[in-house]
Amino acid sequence: MLINSAETVVADALRGLAAAHPELDVDVERRVVVRRDAKDGGRVGLVSGGGSGHEPLHAGFVGPGMLSAACPGEVFTSPVPDQMVRAAAAVDAGQGVLFIVKNYTGDVLNFEMAADLAGEDGVRVEQVLVNDDVAVTDSLYTAGRRGTGATLFVEKIAGAAAEEGAPLEQVAALARRVNESSRSFGVALSAVTTPAKGSPTFDLPVGELELGIGIHGEPGRERRAMMPAREIADVAVGAVLDDLAQVAPADGPVIALVNGMGGTPLLELYGFHAEVARVLSERGVPVARTLVGNYVTSLDMAGCSVSLCRADEELLRLWDAPVQTAALRWGR
């Protein structure tokens, strides 16, 4: 691995982030990345965070039109409450702060504690839980659906609303609506190697793949013999659309994110997107916007995920609004 040591991976990355992006205020020691002008303009603050290893999520999405601050935890480990409390204080301009939380037990518990503490400090905090992964049944018998690719949809669209000056309740409601309109499904072609472990977290022989994975190198719901990209697209897009069918309007256009898990070449991702676009067209789903690339990754895992968000005019307008972050940039 291209590291100094497993212990310093996150701190080293934050030092590098600080060096590469002078427009960000990076507290390496305390692990908080803040947009320098977060408090100017009296906007609602948007704070997200989670384990590291999913880059560019979340720190790569801090900036005008998206997040106000990000709190990176250790690799695949939720951040601690102190980070979010500090971030909330750093970005609250009196309009309150929205925590965007991916639905994992660790993230939920740590953000919850942070929300309590920040509230005690006088910050108005709302939380939105992202839980878009249709591979996990949302029932009493699981920790609920995982938060994966739709996090990008939520952060972008809520970020645009906050940038426009929408009040906290409205930004939070919008974020929840985006989450409810979004579904994802992921596939792994290799296991992941974390710095701490130094070897693949599970055994996935070449010629097999895992269907229904998350973004933490965990195995999926099912292992299969390797399939061609077109069949993987059939399964992934099919799973997402079947679940999305419950969301109104059932025939509206979607924003599509074809996301690499980190170790799959962009060449393959674009080829996979060709198949995703085919399935969507076969199923009569108009694609209003597309993003292909590594946005919500799982370190060096080979594989991909498909996320779709059913978007009305308002969501599309906010999606198109200018964004200026390290990893997502358009408009203006």
Place this chain on the structure above:
Amino acid sequence: MLINSAETVVADALRGLAAAHPELDVDVERRVVVRRDAKDGGRVGLVSGGGSGHEPLHAGFVGPGMLSAACPGEVFTSPVPDQMVRAAAAVDAGQGVLFIVKNYTGDVLNFEMAADLAGEDGVRVEQVLVNDDVAVTDSLYTAGRRGTGATLFVEKIAGAAAEEGAPLEQVAALARRVNESSRSFGVALSAVTTPAKGSPTFDLPVGELELGIGIHGEPGRERRAMMPAREIADVAVGAVLDDLAQVAPADGPVIALVNGMGGTPLLELYGFHAEVARVLSERGVPVARTLVGNYVTSLDMAGCSVSLCRADEELLRLWDAPVQTAALRWGR
């Protein structure tokens, strides 16, 4: 691999590119990617190309402020002359066309043939050869230095000049100047797996690394036991700076590209950049601009390269000029 078949990898990726980027005119059959408004505005045309597997290079850099067209070859195989001839015809607005060619025997020969043929068709063609890789001694006993990361510098800066309306000779001279002001050095932590071969192209055990690699999965000049990121940065930046010392002004600021080879997580790349920034600061080299990410890749290879371009005011101004492509976007 996330593919339909080794034979269709490039065509599939181009179909996906077309689906994701309606602003590009993608000829899947003939393998030419053209900026839709290439002929408007009477600009000099910029055409590049090379083997596929280095994405987002080159197709990801087609658009306002950068390339007019790209010609993707098979994986790691230079494109054929027909592609560049067609691209030249598609983008020539009477101001002539600059071919940006990475210095590999195959690219040189195929572009040379294309230049002859396009010339016969009445297109004024200039060529610039990118050869920035200091790991290769440029002598009678090699095919000369390889073209790697500096290709991005050349395409961005020459593209900005063309966008401003500079004439062919000037754009070509500028492109050559950028190349002469740029040096790169790469490191591999794993071999690469091409779709055609289906297994790693050479044997690189965990715990060893290759110094002085190119971007085609070839082994480097030297194999070593794994080193921490800080030592890799010492070697890579050292090699680049020592060679760059011959370029005037010897103490000017640089544009730095810390480039991932495809399989290295962004988390590690940023950590590596922290060490690159440290070495540059220790050696008294001011860093004017920084880019960290996967820009000139080698499929799924783990590793990275460092490219530095000594930039005066003019180069910095053109670097900062607006660019609107799939993979590089800022300004405007």
Place this chain on the structure above:
Amino acid sequence: MRDTDFFRRWMDTATAAVEREADRLTELDSPIGDADHGSNLLRGFMAVRAALAAGEPAVASPGEVLQLAGRTLISTVGGASGPLYGTLLRRTGKELGDAAEVSDDALREALYAGVGAVAQLGGAAPGDKTMLDALVPGVAALGTSYRAAADAAEEGARATVPLQARKGRASYLGERSIGHQDPGATSSALLLNALAEVAEGAA
């Protein structure tokens, strides 16, 4: 009666156990988790050791030892186990109040409350394949002896192997979570074993 030093030694012994077993905990967290449980607890308990050594803020009672340890875990571990173990120790410490010495009965009562707080915070029940599968039988056996508690926790951890996870990230695997021992239950057994060792004077 157990004094402040007893609780310091419990935390020190637990830290040593986590140091020794961190790789195994991460290994257990690999097939059904995200391969970080060992490094999470190692980071946390090293910080606990440092915080107690620094003695700052002044730690003058059993309750304060556990509360400082709990706060430290919350501030340094992250993940699911950070808030859960942090809450376990903080709540247990709070129950102990500021007495300079506590009886075994008081400690048992306090641990009961601590485990209850873990159940409430995480929403898990015994049988869900979590740390509660070691903590609940462990604490229940405290009435017999500290050694019995450690053994029951160890037994409870081993009994998670055939279970299908219903909480935590192992639950994402559905039936594929069956056949693996839960890492959190395993570390909970370490924690109660450290307590038994200290009580037996072995540490």
Place this chain on the structure above:
Amino acid sequence: MRDTDFFRRWMDTATAAVEREADRLTELDSPIGDADHGSNLLRGFMAVRAALAAGEPAVASPGEVLQLAGRTLISTVGGASGPLYGTLLRRTGKELGDAAEVSDDALREALYAGVGAVAQLGGAAPGDKTMLDALVPGVAALGTSYRAAADAAEEGARATVPLQARKGRASYLGERSIGHQDPGATSSALLLNALAEVAEGAA
């Protein structure tokens, strides 16, 4: 005298040889190259086969067979080998003119010119560890027999093993290119062996 059909059979036999040996060529291109030589030539010669089968544009002479094959390789192979092999066949074909039949001497002369064009285009000389290390001795031995030419090319390919590459991407490896057989020299030997087989009536 060799007629148009002879040259068609040469190309067909070469195509079959490339089909058979593509994996080995790619394998040879892995340690000192970029693992594509076999798939490059396979793509090219499949296209040559198709072009000749289509017979379009009308292919009525030995020279036209080789020129069509050469053009097809240039338009479909890419890489270093596409222009080089394409030039070899185009130039050889041009030398043959539009005669309906050509003598063995004329073919030898034409191949000489073709190999010279390759040397000029690529700037390599024998000993640089390229296809020329098979082509040059091979064509030199044509005066003896087609079989002698094939054997000399094969021998020349094998003799590239101890050489350090000075052209092509293997040159980037410096001394590490020593100890591996050059893929292009190997495919050149296949090409001359196909010629010998056809001349011997074996194909």
